[in-house]
Amino acid sequence: MSWGMIYLIANYWAIAFWLLLAFAPRGPRILSAVLYAGVFLLCLAYTILIAGFLTGGIDPGGAGGDFMSLEGVMKLFAAPGGATLGWIHYLAFDLFTGLWIARDADNKGFGRIAQLPVLFLTLMAGPVGLFLWLIVRERRARKRANAG
Known part of the structure; x- marks a missing residue:
């Protein structure tokens, strides 16, 4: 299977679970599906691919690339396999973060x-969405503490 195909599968897989998270009723089944079918499987795919890379069984391209220097990371990300590995990493963590935000937001009303x-910001620029949520949730928590 090509790196381009792996990228597309992972990307569409994540989008499907983002859509569930954003628009489906958030009962236990949906939340479990997002966590286990969404986040878990993205993490599994990443784990298999990164283990293959680190043991030499999978070559993502980017000859001379490594995680120890900016230049090494740039070489990895310049290759289709390295970019795909990085993208799946982002997809898994951003979806997990989105799930946490959704649960926390539901609990806070x-x-x-x-x-x-x-x-949406978490999907598109993970840390920006998380940063915004941390500000918004803190303001709500302070309001509730001052009211009580």
Whole structure:
């Protein structure tokens, strides 16, 4: 299977679970599906691929690339396999972060309309969405503490 195909499968897989997270009713089955069928399988794919790379069984390209220097990482990411590995890494962590944000927002009484921009930012630029959520949730927590 080509790196391009692996990239597409992982990308569409993650998008399907982001759509569930954003628009499906958030019962235990949906949340478990996002965690185990979404995040877990992306993590499994990454683990298999990175283990293959680190043991020499899989060559992602990017000759001379490594994780020990910026130049080495740039070489890895310049190759299709390295970029695919990095992308699956982002997909898994961003989806997990989105799941945590959605659960936390539900528990704090935020409606879906308020959650959607944060989830979208987390999908598109993970740390930006998480940063925004941490600010918003802190303000809500302070309001509740001051009211009580």
